[in-house]
Amino acid sequence: MMTDLQAVAQQVLSExxxxxxxxxxxxxxxxxxxxxxxxxxxxxxxxxxxxxxIETAPMGRSGMEPPAFVSAAMQEADIVVAxxxxxxxxxxxREAATEAGARVxxxxxxxxxxxxxxxxTADYAEVERLTAKLAERLTxxxxxxxxxxxxxLKMSLADRKGIPSDGLIRESGESGNLPxxxxxxxPVEDTAEGAIVFDGGLVGVGALDEAVIVRxxxxxxxxxxxxxxxxxxxxTTGSDCAxxxxxxxxxxxxxxxxxxxxxxxxxxxxxxxxxxxxxxxxGGTIECDSHVDGITLKPDVYLxxxxxxxxxxxxx
Numbered sequence: 001m002m003t004d005l006q007a008v009a010q011q012v013l014s015e016x017x018x019x020x021x022x023x024x025x026x027x028x029x030x031x032x033x034x035x036x037x038x039x040x041x042x043x044x045x046x047x048x049x050x051x052x053x054i055e056t057a058p059m060g061r062s063g064m065e066p067p068a069f070v071s072a073a074m075q076e077a078d079i080v081v082a083x084x085x086x087x088x089x090x091x092x093x094r095e096a097a098t099e100a101g102a103r104v105x106x107x108x109x110x111x112x113x114x115x116x117x118x119x120x121t122a123d124y125a126e127v128e129r130l131t132a133k134l135a136e137r138l139t140x141x142x143x144x145x146x147x148x149x150x151x152x153l154k155m156s157l158a159d160r161k162g163i164p165s166d167g168l169i170r171e172s173g174e175s176g177n178l179p180x181x182x183x184x185x186x187p188v189e190d191t192a193e194g195a196i197v198f199d200g201g202l203v204g205v206g207a208l209d210e211a212v213i214v215r216x217x218x219x220x221x222x223x224x225x226x227x228x229x230x231x232x233x234x235x236t237t238g239s240d241c242a243x244x245x246x247x248x249x250x251x252x253x254x255x256x257x258x259x260x261x262x263x264x265x266x267x268x269x270x271x272x273x274x275x276x277x278x279x280x281x282x283g284g285t286i287e288c289d290s291h292v293d294g295i296t297l298k299p300d301v302y303l304x305x306x307x308x309x310x311x312x313x314x315x316x
Contacts, residue, residue: 004116015124025040029053030085039115041053062089071092083110090278108262119257123255131164131166138183142156146248148197153216158188181267186247197211232292270312272296274293
C-alpha cells in the first residue's frame with residue numbers, strides 16, 4: 001500500500017505543487033494521518049527536496065491553531081503539505097505561511113482511499129477551467145440565491161472576490177485544499193437570510209442519511225431541524241462566531257463523490273456548500289477558531305438572478 005501512496009504523493013508534489021529539486025518541503029501531519037504524511041516525506045526525498053515532517057496529536061476541531069512551532073516551520077518552507085484530521089485551511093498559521101511565500105496544500109480528513117482514487121485523480125486542467133469561470137461569476141455578482149427544495153437562502157456578495165481552488169498550487173503564496181475543485185467566496189457578513197437544506201454532508205456528522213435544515217437570520221443560525229441537528233449544534237459550539245455564515249462554495253470536481261469527508265464532499269461537481277465560522281483568510285471579517293461546512297447535492301444557485309448551478313450541473 002505504501003508504494004501506491006508514494007506514487008500518488010510524488011504526483012501531488014510534482015504536478016499539483018510544482019515542486020523543484022532543492023526546494024524545502026514541510027509535511028505537517030498527526031498521529032491519525034501519519035501513513036500519508038510518511039508517503040509525502042519519502043516522495044519528497046525521491047524528488048530531491050529538503051524535507052521535514054512535523055507530527056502532532058490531532059487538533060480538536062477544524063480552524064484551531066496548531067502549536068507555535070508548527071506555524072514557525074510552515075513559514076520557513078517553500079512548500080507545505082498538511083494531511084491532518086482537522087483543517088488548517090482557515091488558520092492564522094496557514095495565512096502566515098502563504099504571506100511568507102510558501103505554497104500550502106491542506107488535506108483535512110484525508111484518508112488512504114481518498115489519496116488513491118476519487119477527487120485526487122481528476123483532470124485538473126478541466127477543474128482549473130471550470131473553477132476559474134465560477135470564481136469570475138462570484139466576483140462579478142452582488143448577490144446570491146440558493147434554492148434547496150422549498151427553502152431559499154439569500155446573501156450579499158457585493159465587493160467580495162471569488163476564489164478559485166483548482167488543486168494547482170504552483171506559485172509563491174498560493175494555497176488550497178487537495179484534492180480540490182471549488183469556486184468559493186466570503187459573503188458579506190450578517191446579510192444571509194432564509195434557510196438551506198443540507199443533504200450531502202456536514203462537518204461533525206459525515207455523509208447525511210437524512211437532511212438537515214438550517215434557518216438563518218441576519219447572517220447567523222437561529223434554528224436547526226433534522227436528526228443530526230444536535231451534532232451540528234455541537235460542532236458549532238463555543239463563541240458566537242461559530243454560527244455565522246462565512247462561505248459560499250460551488251463544487252467543480254467531476255471525479256469527486258460524497259464519501260462522508262468534507263474535504264472531498266464539498267468538491268463534488270454541481271453541489272454547493274455553505275460554511276459557518278472563520279473567513280478572515282479569504283476576504284471576510286470573521287475571525288473564529290472554527291469553520292464548519294454543510295453540503296447540498298442538487299441546489300439551484302443564482303448569481304444576480306442568473307442560474308449557474310442546477311440539478312447537479314454547472315451551467316456557466
